[in-house]
Amino acid sequence: xxxxxxxxxxxxxxxxxDRDIPSNNGGKPQVGREWTxxxxxxxxxxxxxxxxxxxxxxDCHRPNQNPEMWVxxxxxxxxxxxxxxxVSSFPSKSDNGTMQRCHRKMRPQLDMDEDSICKCYNGMILxxxxxxxxxxxxxxxxxxxxxxxxxxxxxxxxxxxxxxEKHCESRHLLEVGNSPLNLGANDNESVSFQIKKxxxxxxYVSDSPCGDATIYKVRxxxxxxxxxxxxxxxIVKDATDTELNFTGAKLILPCDEDQHINESMSISSxxxxxxxxxxxxxxxxxxxxxxxxxxxxxxxxxNIPPELRSTSMSCSDKLVRWGLLGLQGxxxxxxxxxxxxxxxxxxxxxxxxxxxxxxxxxxxxxxRALSGRIENALxxxxxxxxxxxxxxxxxxxxxxxxxxSKSACDNRYFEAQANEKKRTIEQTRLDLRKRTKIxxxxxxxxxxxxxxxxxxxxxxESAQLGQVLAKKASPCGMSINWYQSYHANVSTKKxxxxxxxxxxxxxxxxxxxxxxxxxxxLCSASRLSRFSFMQRYMRCAEIMExxxxxxxxxxxxxxxxxxxxxxxxxxxxxxxxxxxxCPRHIVECFQGPLAGYIRSGKDDDFVLPKKES
Numbered sequence: 010x011x012x013x014x015x016x017x018x019x020x021x022x023x024x025x026x027d028r029d030i031p032s033n034n035g036g037k038p039q040v041g042r043e044w045t046x047x048x049x050x051x052x053x054x055x056x057x058x059x060x061x062x063x064x065x066x067x068d069c070h071r072p073n074q075n076p077e078m079w080v081x082x083x084x085x086x087x088x089x090x091x092x093x094x095x096v097s098s099f100p101s102k103s104d105n106g107t108m109q110r111c112h113r114k115m116r117p118q119l120d121m122d123e124d125s126i127c128k129c130y131n132g133m134i135l136x137x138x139x140x141x142x143x144x145x146x147x148x149x150x151x152x153x154x155x156x157x158x159x160x161x162x163x164x165x166x167x168x169x170x171x172x173x174e175k176h177c178e179s180r181h182l183l184e185v186g187n188s189p190l191n192l193g194a195n196d197n198e199s200v201s202f203q204i205k206k207x208x209x210x211x212x213y214v215s216d217s218p219c220g221d222a223t224i225y226k227v228r229x230x231x232x233x234x235x236x237x238x239x240x241x242x243x244i245v246k247d248a249t250d251t252e253l254n255f256t257g258a259k260l261i262l263p264c265d266e267d268q269h270i271n272e273s274m275s276i277s278s279x280x281x282x283x284x285x286x287x288x289x290x291x292x293x294x295x296x297x298x299x300x301x302x303x304x305x306x307x308x309x310x311x312n313i314p315p316e317l318r319s320t321s322m323s324c325s326d327k328l329v330r331w332g333l334l335g336l337q338g339x340x341x342x343x344x345x346x347x348x349x350x351x352x353x354x355x356x357x358x359x360x361x362x363x364x365x366x367x368x369x370x371x372x373x374x375x376x377r378a379l380s381g382r383i384e385n386a387l388x389x390x391x392x393x394x395x396x397x398x399x400x401x402x403x404x405x406x407x408x409x410x411x412x413x414s415k416s417a418c419d420n421r422y423f424e425a426q427a428n429e430k431k432r433t434i435e436q437t438r439l440d441l442r443k444r445t446k447i448x449x450x451x452x453x454x455x456x457x458x459x460x461x462x463x464x465x466x467x468x469x470e471s472a473q474l475g476q477v478l479a480k481k482a483s484p485c486g487m488s489i490n491w492y493q494s495y496h497a498n499v500s501t502k503k504x505x506x507x508x509x510x511x512x513x514x515x516x517x518x519x520x521x522x523x524x525x526x527x528x529x530x531l532c533s534a535s536r537l538s539r540f541s542f543m544q545r546y547m548r549c550a551e552i553m554e555x556x557x558x559x560x561x562x563x564x565x566x567x568x569x570x571x572x573x574x575x576x577x578x579x580x581x582x583x584x585x586x587x588x589x590x591c592p593r594h595i596v597e598c599f600q601g602p603l604a605g606y607i608r609s610g611k612d613d614d615f616v617l618p619k620k621e622s
Contacts (some may be wrong), residue, residue: 015355015405016087022049022213025080036489036511044418047215047411049083050148050157055207082147082492087514088138089307091317092613095516096130099530103422126527132540132583132615134517137321139489141218145336146537147492153545154184154495155183156344160552202345210353215414217356220305220323221378225371227254227361251363257308258323259293261605282318304605320607325378332383336593339587340546353403357410360420375404386602418482488512490537543583584614
């Protein structure tokens with residue numbers, strides 16, 4: 010039953026990418042030339058759980074469209090970047106420090122002086138543009154939309170948000186939490202939302218997540234395999250000709266005992282990177298023999314300075330973190346105190362994966378690297394979320410393949426090479442016959458003419474083979490992100506294609522001209538950046554303060570923190586906000602099962618603009 014659901018999730022995600030993500034807006038890989046990794050978070054509404062399915066029939070006539078399943082957010086991936094390497098190229102403020110206003114469409118206008126903008130540079134960059142990370146941030150943006158709009162409606166309607174909830178569209182994810190959201194009922198009440206009880210979230214990824222989940226047995230993909238063709242022109246396949254797939258993610262090493270590391274961990278070389286001043290240098294290892302279940306940083310070039318190296322954790326490690334702490338993050342936990350988890354993770358089948366080997370194939374690697382590590386961590390911290398029971402996500406491998414995925418493009422490339430090699434051999438055999446006839450016919454004639462003809466045939470064969478070898482796809486440097494709008498409804502026949510955003514992985518900014526002023530940088534910040542999420546958080550806090558003030562209450566009922574009110578008196582950094590709202594069990598988790606997990610340091614922090622009174 011789960012495998013059937015996994016195939017439906019994959020079909021829903023891929024159909025959404027093919028049908029609803031525009032290609033004329035750019036960002037999609039060029040067919041046959043580029044590859045990408047695609048991830049989508051799919052919502053599944055369980056039938057018969059007390060919610061009306063009115064309006065579902067409107068889309069039932071569409072092929073592969075299930076009214077109980079839809080894509081909430083999706084993204085294609087590119088690369089990671091370092092905050093310092095990008096910020097160093099940003100313009101500094103001008104001498105006059107004039108007020109700037111952002112007029113970019115689909116973005117709230119922000120009155121910020123250039124000095125404040127420059128201090129927020131770090132928060133405007135997407136450090137991790139891998140598909141899984143962007144899809145998760147798209148879900149967070151969708152949840153912020155629902156929370157902010159619900160609070161605005163409550164303020165405008167002079168009623169409780171639980172009454173506003175009655176007007177929610179059927180594809181909304183949130184509902185009122187256990188405490189009613191009547192902001193005028195009690196000053197001490199918490200403002201809380203939660204995922205609807207009949208909705209579960211599932212992740213689809215076109216390729217195995219980078220890091221530990223990519224270490225599995227595969228058929229050898231080197232050119233040596235192509236050369237294994239017998240004299241009759243048949244390709245010889247050797248079932249034992251396998252190798253362990255190599256992950257480019259770098260192993261995180263202990264910070265001492267270098268010699269012991271090299272001897273016991275089979276490390277060929279050591280690299281370093283830095284997350285901030287007064288923080289120990291992080292040591293990364295290149296392995297001769299890959300270790301299973303280890304924490305890793307995403308791959309990056311080895312010839313760049315340590316302070317400019319990306320410090321983003323691998324997607325396998327991030328999925329483990331989300332499986333323990335939830336998808337919502339620290340800021341959203343103010344309004345969604347109960348963590349949000351994935352129910353399942355499905356990945357498209359790697360054509361090169363070899364199942365049944367000692368080390369295991371793709372499915373075994375996913376179970377070991379994701380659900381297995383989460384289950385082991387929960388065993389060591391059984392009460393991480395109190396009485397809330399957490400189940401590791403169920404993983405599955407599906408046959409449905411995205412045409413522009415990395416594994417699909419690699420498979421087509423190597424198959425084309427093998428087929429071309431076979432055709433070359435067959436053509437060579439025909440040419441030999443022709444050459445024999447030429448020799449017989451030209452006996453007694455000048456042998457140089459025959460030699461020229463033979464050389465011409467060889468050049469033609471080499472040119473044909475070279476054309477095929479040049480068609481290997483390259484990674485797409487741009488990422489697309491999309492998430493459903495607040496007004497999403499199953500009765501909507503068309504998806505808003507303007508909801509897509511294209512970002513550049515190397516810069517972590519929206520696609521466009523290179524920023525020349527601080528205002529340009531502000532307008533180039535992605536809607537999924539930390540700066541944008543912090544702005545949403547502050548707007549929600551201001552709405553709650555406005556409601557409380559309008560109803561004659563001194564506070565809006567914040568759940569245990571005074572960060573918004575304190576921000577009016579002093580400038581507070583983004584990291585300080587997160588620490589103020591970070592539950593104790595999260596800190597304990599990073600000291601226990603996630604010990605060694607690299608988190609953002611002070612060099613990635615940014616200072617929020619002071620709120621005007």
